[in-house]
Amino acid sequence: MKEYKVVTWKMGMTKNDIRLEDTLNQYAREGWVVTHISEHSTRIVFERDKNR
Template sequence: MKEYKVIQPKLSLRNRFQKYEDLLNQYAREGWEVKHVGQNSPFIIFERDKNR
């Protein structure tokens, strides 16, 4: 079974790309995989196995 998480990152203009990368790496360490990145609205959908 899968579980999902939807986040809307709040990133300032300063060091935006580094903060975005750090955020993605943080979730990856927790076992989350990126499934979708919104183009017109700033949200990210993550997926992982629920019974891990």
């Protein structure tokens, strides 16, 4: 079974790329995999196995 997490990304004035990379790496360490990044929105969808 899968579980999902939707994260709303808050754009800032500076260091967006660095903050986004740090956020993606943090979730990856927890076992989350990005399944979708909305191009015209600020939402990122992650997926992982529920019984990991």
